[in-house]
Amino acid sequence: MEYQITIEGGATFSVAAEEDTLLRGALRAGVALPHECSVGGCGACRFDVVDGPMESIWPEAPGLSERDRKRGKHLACQSRPLGDCTIRVRCDEAYRPAIRPERWPAELLARRALTHDMSEFTFQVPATAEFRPGQYALLYPPHTPGARAYSMANLPNGDGIWKFVIRRVPGGTGSNALFDQVRIGQRVTLDGPYGHAYLRDGTARDIVCIAGGSGLAPMLSVARGALARANPGRIHFFYGARTQADLGATAALEELAEDERLALSVVLSAPEATPAWRGPTGFVHAELERVLAQSLDRFDFYFAGPPPMIEAVQELLMHKHQVPFGQIHFDRFV
Known part of the structure; x- marks a missing residue:
């Protein structure tokens, strides 16, 4: 099943009913929806619901101020459509995904300590690792609500290898789950690539x-x-x-x-x-x-x-x- 999302005065696109957020569905459809962190922190993906059922996954996300909440604003990365919807948002070509993100099961191949609180995690997916240098992916650690964003340290490759340098954050449920609960050979969901700070072509500087x-x-x-x-x-x-x-x-x-x-x-x-x-x-x-x-x-x-x-x-x-x-x-x- 798919839901039809209409941007007021603009395009219409489809989002799979099982998609976890409006933002991820929009980017998979190639829509230039503004965003940055993708995990509720920055507020770059604010939008208005004009019509239709929209569920808020994390109403207390720090990306929305109290003023935003009073004005009825939503975060696309923390909202899930429950049916056909019309939204109000200003798209920007700068945010059109360079590579449309996909979701994969990722097997942990290796974990190597770099410092007392940082390790390199190596995952493999059953497909080409396609991303631009500088982009990030979303990992879904076990027993942890929502996704966590981590940047790749390696280059795109045909072997399906995605490497991340992850810091263990005191009290951080996501990073601690990756360090303590994901064993070599286990799988987590990897969703990506995302991000705009990727290496640009065509400059002599x-x-x-x-x-x-x-x-x-x-x-x-x-x-x-x-x-x-x-x-x-x-x-x-x-x-x-x-x-x-x-x-x-x-x-x-x-x-x-x-x-x-x-x-x-x-x-x-x-x-x-x-x-x-x-x-x-x-x-x-x-x-x-x-x-x-x-x-x-x-x-x-x-x-x-x-x-x-x-x-x-x-x-x-x-x-x-x-x-x-x-x-x-x-x-x-x-």
Whole structure:
């Protein structure tokens, strides 16, 4: 069974009755519905219900403010149609999916510790792993309500391999379920790809990748994708961590830095006294500005990490240095 969804003044598309959210159904239909995090945090997928039955999966999702709720707003990533509906939303071609997402059973092949709280998870699906470097997928951990968004660290491939760098969040039901309940050989549902911060083609500008914490995963994918190109452009990679205990995650970066086209800078914001740290300290965006100096508009920027880092990088690029928005690529996870 399918439901017909009509955008007021626009297109009509079909959503399978078993689809978990309006947003996922719209993207599978190739509709350019605005969105970012896909898990209820950012509020980018707000819309109005004009007519028809619509179920709210998570009424308390932080992506809606109290003002939004009073105005009857909904989040497409937290709403499920229960019949034919008419909605009001302004579509944007920038959000049309580069690759239409699909849902697969994913078998956990390996889990490898990188730091005290981050591990690399390797899953395999029974199909080609088709995504753009920098995108993310949704995983559905067992005994956990809803999906969790994690970015791929590897490149698309014909073997169906999807690799994620996942941080164990204290009290986080999703990440703890993946660490503690999913055994090697077990399957979870993988839904993807999603995201707009993917590596763009057709630009001659050098690339800057900025990563903080588990934001390392999509930036690894972007850097790997850029190095796989035939053009001789350079990649400037900035990774921000807290202490020396987080440096285990940099092994993959150091391998990439063996290619002379990639320049690596690792910054610690709160280094411990021992072992001695002789590299740069402070915030990663400040180190970026120090190293690259002026004329930041000559680069394409990709970045991922905790919200304070994202906001600081946005402020630096968009307001202080007025880098054109078309050269700035990131996904919000709140």
